[in-house]
Amino acid sequence: MPPTDSAGIDDEIADAAVDALGTLASEHRIAILRELATAEEPLAFSELRERVGIRDTGRFNYHLTELRERFVRESDGGYELGHAGERVILATAGLDAEDATALADAYDSEENGNCAVCGEEDCNRVIHVHLSEV
DSSP states (O other): OOOBOTTSOBHHHHHHHHHHHHHTOOHHHHHHHHHHHHOSSOBOHHHHHHHHTOOOHHHHHHHHHHHHTTTEEEETTEEEEOHHHHHHHHHTSOOOHHHHHHHHHHHHOOTTOBOTTTOOBTOOOSSOOOOOOO
């Protein structure tokens, strides 16, 4: 049985959660996520860096690399939000419950109507992030 903390949470899961949230503890990383959220298509490295306003390429690359582990994915066309990145944007959007649910439904809707994260039909979770090393 894996070790647990006083709240009964598996230590590995707790460590992964702390690590994931620590990744977001940067105004530059949040700015990157916001720019990707407003982009209509994947953004090239240079375009994303310019939109975020970080002149130092190395510094920008450091922050983007940190996000790529969980929150941003790289595609042929550039960078775009991953599922967890979308959820961060949803969580920080300042929406009321009804608007947040509508926006979450728009992100989660697949052709079969199942949640893109857990596969459940109508799971109705506004924040549903799987903290894994994938």
